[in-house]
Amino acid sequence: MTVVLFTLGGTIAMAGSVGGGVVARLAGADLIAAVPGLADLGHPLDVRDAPPVPSANLTYRQILGLVDAASAAVNGGAVGVVATQGTDTLEETAYLADLVWPHPEPLVFTGAMRNPTLAGADGPANLLAAARVATAPAARGLGALVAFHDEVHAARWVRKTHSTSTAAFVSPNAGPLGHVVEGEVRVLTRPQRPPPVTGVDPDRLDAARVALHTVTLDEDADQLAGLFPGRDGLVVAGFGVGHVPSALAPVLGELAERVPVVLTSRTGAGSVLRRTYGAVGSEADLRRRGLVNGGLLDPYKAKVLLRLLLGAGADRAEIAAAFARHG
CATH class of the missing domain: 3.40.50.40 (Rossmann fold)
Structure with a gap:
């Protein structure tokens, strides 16, 4: 069974520069090539690239399209789904996805605060953690999740609370649902999840x-x-x-x-x-x-x-x- 990875751009995929600033240039194959440990995941990654866009430019329709594609992947046998994007709107896009996600299989969002041209880039570690969460039996039934800084957050509660810190994502009201410890996903609490919103035109x-x-x-x-x-x-x-x-x-x-x-x-x-x-x-x-x-x-x-x-x-x-x- 595969893990399907959808890449939407963002800091995690940035390299090179135009006019003095980094831009999104890395495809999914480039991202996974930079992540040691993915080969030991036990599930192959099926990478599906979307045209990279800043997360500030994402729309509701695009995210619902991502959910439809992720749902089709799960119906086709995927054990879980990972989506990478920019962090600026991640707390909103993950929640939008969570509101309509109908499957027990995890849909895990992640990204990076430090781009790959910087020392200590956090994208590879976040991507590996997200893939581990997507395959973890303990993460089933939790809806859309955010994996960041080796923490697992419910999309319903997560917030971006710092503009540059690699620990920017927190859940002030509930705390993280769990952690990734020595490669193992440990879910500590399972909040009740409301039924998904249906009938959206x-x-x-x-x-x-x-x-x-x-x-x-x-x-x-x-x-x-x-x-x-x-x-x-x-x-x-x-x-x-x-x-x-x-x-x-x-x-x-x-x-x-x-x-x-x-x-x-x-x-x-x-x-x-x-x-x-x-x-x-x-x-x-x-x-x-x-x-x-x-x-x-x-x-x-x-x-x-x-x-x-x-x-x-x-x-x-x-x-x-x-x-x-x-x-």
Whole structure:
């Protein structure tokens, strides 16, 4: 049984330079040639290169296409799938894939923080760890995963928290699910995984427009009211446990009457609350005004889930129920 490797570009595949900066030039064959230990994996790698693109240019449709190709590979007998890409959007693409991944076989995302022209490039080690996770019986049933720095993270919880560190990927709310120790994948915890989102129409998904607004000190409520014309949904990254300035509360309530508005926290960890604070602009007040509670989901993942649900034609009640399950 094979491990299928999809390569999408990113720092892990960069070499050479144009105008003084490195660019993506390495194909999958080049990547695996630089990884000692792959021959001892026990499963051959089937490498499938996609045109390399910066991860900032990836689209929902491309990632859903990757999931379809990975699903076909699993249906064809692959024991697991690895995808390499740039790290800039990896926390979002992995979560998007996780939301629709229907198989027990692992779908493992990885990349690199140091490109191959630098001393201490981390791409080979991350690729080897990802391949080991993809073949590990212990990783079955965990959905889409991120293997980085010899840690195994659930796509649902992982965050990129540093711009350059090789330990950039962490899961602030849950910690890693496991580790790769002396070549062995050790899964320490198995969180319950919600069922995948189904019925996503690619054209409807492309047409769905979801905005993300981060609340800041002393905001202009009138300006906020005019920021989101033509949007189908909004994610609000509020203060702390889900608070906004009192002047913004009625504006967000009016928006919530027209489109789904999801309340999250801008802090990077912890849950939005539901009923602890009662002042105007508090989480309880915003909930009464119709905002959907994002729970433990960070703003970026909440935006992924909301847009996917809109692409599936979900109504308000279905969106609220989905966030209760996933958040």
